[in-house]
Amino acid sequence: MRIGVYNRHLTGVGGGEKHMLAMAEVLSRRHSVDVLTHHVLDLRAAGAQLGVDLSRVHLRPLEDRPDPELAPATAEYDLFINASDGTFLPSRAPCSLLLVYFPTPLTATPWVRLKWHIGRWLRRALLLPRYADGFYGPEKFGALTVRWAKRRACLELPVPPNTDTLDCRLTLTAKRRVAPVRFRVADQHVAACEVPAERLTSVDISLPVGGRRSVDVEIASPGSESREAASELGVAVVNVQLAHARYRLYEAVFQRWFRELGQRLDSLYPALDLGHLDTYDALCANSRYTQRWIRRYWGAESVVFYPPVDVGLFEPLPKRRQILSVGRFFTTGHNKKHLVMIRAFQEMVAEGVADWELHLAGGTSLGAADAEYLARVRAETAGAPIHIHADIPFGALRRLYGESAIYWHATGYGEDPERHPLRYEHFGLTTVEAMAAGAVPVVIDGGGQPEIVTHGADGFLWSSTEQLKSWTRRLVGDVELCRRMSSTARERSQAFGRDPFQQRLWEIVENLNPAG
Numbered sequence: 462m463r464i465g466v467y468n469r470h471l472t473g474v475g476g477g478e479k480h481m482l483a484m485a486e487v488l489s490r491r492h493s494v495d496v497l498t499h500h501v502l503d504l505r506a507a508g509a510q511l512g513v514d515l516s517r518v519h520l521r522p523l524e525d526r527p528d529p530e531l532a533p534a535t536a537e538y539d540l541f542i543n544a545s546d547g548t549f550l551p552s553r554a555p556c557s558l559l560l561v562y563f564p565t566p567l568t569a570t571p572w573v574r575l576k577w578h579i580g581r582w583l584r585r586a587l588l589l590p591r592y593a594d595g596f597y598g599p600e601k602f603g604a605l606t607v608r609w610a611k612r613r614a615c616l617e618l619p620v621p622p623n624t625d626t627l628d629c630r631l632t633l634t635a636k637r638r639v640a641p642v643r644f645r646v647a648d649q650h651v652a653a654c655e656v657p658a659e660r661l662t663s664v665d666i667s668l669p670v671g672g673r674r675s676v677d678v679e680i681a682s683p684g685s686e687s688r689e690a691a692s693e694l695g696v697a698v699v700n701v702q703l704a705h706a707r708y709r710l711y712e713a714v715f716q717r718w719f720r721e722l723g724q725r726l727d728s729l730y731p732a733l734d735l736g737h738l739d740t741y742d743a744l745c746a747n748s749r750y751t752q753r754w755i756r757r758y759w760g761a762e763s764v765v766f767y768p769p770v771d772v773g774l775f776e777p778l779p780k781r782r783q784i785l786s787v788g789r790f791f792t793t794g795h796n797k798k799h800l801v802m803i804r805a806f807q808e809m810v811a812e813g814v815a816d817w818e819l820h821l822a823g824g825t826s827l828g829a830a831d832a833e834y835l836a837r838v839r840a841e842t843a844g845a846p847i848h849i850h851a852d853i854p855f856g857a858l859r860r861l862y863g864e865s866a867i868y869w870h871a872t873g874y875g876e877d878p879e880r881h882p883l884r885y886e887h888f889g890l891t892t893v894e895a896m897a898a899g900a901v902p903v904v905i906d907g908g909g910q911p912e913i914v915t916h917g918a919d920g921f922l923w924s925s926t927e928q929l930k931s932w933t934r935r936l937v938g939d940v941e942l943c944r945r946m947s948s949t950a951r952e953r954s955q956a957f958g959r960d961p962f963q964q965r966l967w968e969i970v971e972n973l974n975p976a977g
Contacts (some may be wrong), residue, residue: 464538467497532552567733588619588711595679619769625670633663634697647677649697776899785861789825868895868902906923
């Protein structure tokens with residue numbers, strides 16, 4: 462059987478990526494498996510960072526196209542698994558699964574629909590460019606966030622009313638020298654430039670509009686016109702700037718002042734229609750928490766399919782006076798609330814908790830806003846026994862887990878669970894990893910965490926930072942209690958291990974109805 466596992470956003474290495482790539486690993490033992498995404502990445506390296514064996518899995522990069530236009534690719538598989546959060550891709554495969562990390566609240570309220578229409582209007586009014594044919598999704602290239610282009614790629618630029626000529630500046634880079642790079646509009650040559658290796662170069666282009674509402678700029682890098690060479694990478698686009706007051710307003714408001722809103726605008730949902738759900742044989746929720754919100758937001762039923770935790774890879778080491786929290790450093794969605802934990806720990810130190818350290822570990826995300834957030838987290842730790850481990854290798858992370866006596870998790874703190882359920886942890890994979898390593902969890906009482914931790918038995922649940930500090934001080938001051946709960950936590954973690962995950966996956970796949 463040929464299986465395709467799709468994720469539009471496969472750039473980071475978080476819990477969602479672990480869930481879908483572990484599915485690919487298990488299925489590849491019996492079947493041919495492709496991982497489909499819009500990024501040119503090292504799949505083996507991603508697997509190694511997550512502790513997943515992808516040696517039998519193949520990467521299939523797709524152009525970054527709107528969801529409906531990707532449907533033909535799904536028909537090439539006997540089983541298609543959409544493991545991409547917030548996508549609206551209809552499946553044409555005989556059997557299809559939709560893995561849901563959390564449902565998009567498209568039809569929840571009229572306010573949601575109004576915001577979507579406002580976003581659509583803003584994108585047009587502020588002249589946001591669209592990366593059309595030949596582009597892959599955004600990814601890191603050194604310190605930059607870029608979009609790689611094939612040898613032939615098309616950039617669609619909106620044109621404001623009463624404009625005869627549109628001036629723009631493109632900033633480019635490349636892995637190796639590319640020359641000449643040519644720019645055409647309607648088969649008319651408009652500019653050319655050389656792009657040095659791993660350096661930035663900018664080209665200013667004056668584009669003939671001719672009364673059009675948008676203008677397509679073809680970017681052509683040198684190379685063979687053969688079918689094989691057509692898919693090779695050319696240059697990477699770092700930035701597109703339009704010389705117009707509307708676009709400068711976008712830069713000022715959404716790229717400098719309100720960057721989180723800018724990220725939402727850039728990733729606006731393509732539609733408000735849930736019709737794609739009917740093309741899937743089963744919806745898989747990553748927790749009972751997610752399952753409840755699927756029913757509430759979509760009116761659909763789902764099966765619970767917990768993500769896998771490699772509990773066998775984690776083991777207690779001689780414990781240090783160390784508290785650990787693991788979570789990606791990013792600003793949007795279910796932000797990990799690093800600043801909340803830092804301040805709570807600083808207060809504990811000021812109140813007399815001595816000789817303890819707080820360690821914060823996690824991957825980093827794309828974008829300047831997330832980089833600034835990490836810088837702020839680092840700045841907040843000044844003068845305190847707090848250590849930041851960004852993009853830590855998996856082996857080093859395992860050691861941190863093993864040495865830590867206590868595990869903290871604060872995602873969702875200060876949020877309204879009815880208005881913003883997305884901002885809570887939907888499951889809590891790192892909590893299980895910590896428990897497997899013998900760290901006693903002291904985690905927020907929200908999201909999927911209560912499905913993992915039994916309060917007072919294998920950990921503690923808290924709702925306020927005073928409770929967080931209180932339960933932590935109790936563990937700090939009672940070595941026997943900490944030892945006993947550590948043992949119970951390890952036992953509990955086994956329920957979320959690889960064996961239960963594999964058994965559940967095969968059960969779901971075998972129960973699919975090919976005629977559905």
